Amino acid sequence: MTTLEENSRLIRIGRIDYANVWPVFHGFDEKKLDCDAEVVYGMPAELNRKLREGEIDVAAISSFAYGMNSDDYLLLPDLSVSAAGAVQSLLLFLKSPLEKVRFGKIMMSSTSATTVNLLKIVMERFYGGKPEYEAAEPNLHAMLESADAALLIGDHAIRASWENHGYRVLDLGEIWRLWTGLGMTFAVWAVRRDAAKRHPDAIASIYRELASCKRRNLADREPIVREAVRRIGGTPDYWNGYFDGLSHDFGPSEQAGLNLYFQYARELGLLDGPVGLERWPESVHA
Numbered sequence: 001m002t003t004l005e006e007n008s009r010l011i012r013i014g015r016i017d018y019a020n021v022w023p024v025f026h027g028f029d030e031k032k033l034d035c036d037a038e039v040v041y042g043m044p045a046e047l048n049r050k051l052r053e054g055e056i057d058v059a060a061i062s063s064f065a066y067g068m069n070s071d072d073y074l075l076l077p078d079l080s081v082s083a084a085g086a087v088q089s090l091l092l093f094l095k096s097p098l099e100k101v102r103f104g105k106i107m108m109s110s111t112s113a114t115t116v117n118l119l120k121i122v123m124e125r126f127y128g129g130k131p132e133y134e135a136a137e138p139n140l141h142a143m144l145e146s147a148d149a150a151l152l153i154g155d156h157a158i159r160a161s162w163e164n165h166g167y168r169v170l171d172l173g174e175i176w177r178l179w180t181g182l183g184m185t186f187a188v189w190a191v192r193r194d195a196a197k198r199h200p201d202a203i204a205s206i207y208r209e210l211a212s213c214k215r216r217n218l219a220d221r222e223p224i225v226r227e228a229v230r231r232i233g234g235t236p237d238y239w240n241g242y243f244d245g246l247s248h249d250f251g252p253s254e255q256a257g258l259n260l261y262f263q264y265a266r267e268l269g270l271l272d273g274p275v276g277l278e279r280w281p282e283s284v285h286a
C-alpha cells in the first residue's frame with residue numbers, strides 16, 4: 001500500500017561532479033520541478049553505489065553500473081555521456097613503455113566504473129596483456145610512485161593533461177574507436193524501477209527539466225564554456241573542443257558501442273548476465 005507520505009516524498013537526483021555532464025545538467029533547477037527534489041553531487045562511483053542502495057532515485061551513473069544492475073533500473077531516453085572517438089578526459093598516463101605496462105601495474109581512479117573496465121578490455125582483449133590493477137585516489141603523481149601507468153577520468157584527467165608531466169598519454173575513447181570502429185557511452189541517466197513506479201509524475205517532471213536543459217545547452221554552449229574556464233581553467237577553445245568531442249544523445253550509434261562493450265565485459269567475466277537497454281517510461285507499464 002502506498003501512503004500519502006510515500007507519494008509525496010523527496011526525490012533525490014544524483015549529479016556527477018564533472019564537467020562532462022554540464023551539457024545536460026547546467027541550468028537544472030530542482031525548484032522548478034512539480035515535486036520535492038534534492039540534487040546530490042558526487043563522483044560516478046559514489047553515485048553508482050547510492051543509486052544501487054536506493055539512497056538516491058535517479059542519477060547520471062557509469063554505464064557499467066547500469067549494466068551491473070539493469071534489472072533494477074530504467075534508462076531515461078536519449079541522455080548519456082558518449083563519444084565517437086577521443087574524449088580528452090579518459091586518459092592512461094604511461095610512466096613505463098606500453099610493452100611493460102601490459103604486464104605491469106596500473107593504478108586506476110577510484111571514481112570510475114566504466115573506464116576501469118574499458119581499460120581491462122583494452123589491455124587484455126586488444127593488447128593481449130594481463131596487468132595488475134589497483135584502485136587509488138585520483139592523484140597522478142601519487143599513483144605513479146608505485147605503478148607503471150595511471151588511469152584518470154573526468155576533470156581529474158583534464159587537469160592532469162594540462163600539467164607538464166612528460167608522460168605519454170593514451171585516450172581510451174580513441175583506442176576503443178580504433179579497435180571497434182564504434183563510439184562508446186560512458187555514463188547514462190538511470191532511474192530506479194521502484195521509484196519510477198511509485199513516483200511517475202515526479203520522474204516525468206525531472207525528465208522534462210533535464211531534456212529542456214539539454215536542448216537549451218545545445219543551442220547555446222557559451223555559458224558552460226565560461227563556467228568551465230572560471231571553475232576549472234583552460235581556454236574557451238579547449239572547452240569548445242572538449243564538448244565538441246562529446247555526445248549526450250543515446251541513439252542507435254551510441255547503443256551499438258555500449259552493447260559491444262557489455263558483450264566484451266561479459267566475455268572477460270567482468271559482467272554476469274546480458275544487459276537489456278530498457279527505457280523509461282514504456283517499461284514501467286510492461
Ligand SMILES: C=C(O[C@@H]1C=C(C(=O)O)C=C[C@H]1O)C(=O)O
Nearest residue numbers: 044062089112113114115154186
Ligand atoms: C567522459 C567521461 O565519462 C565518465 C566516465 C565514467 C566512468 O568511467 O565510470 C562515469 C561517468 C563519466 O564521468 C569522463 O569521466 O571523462
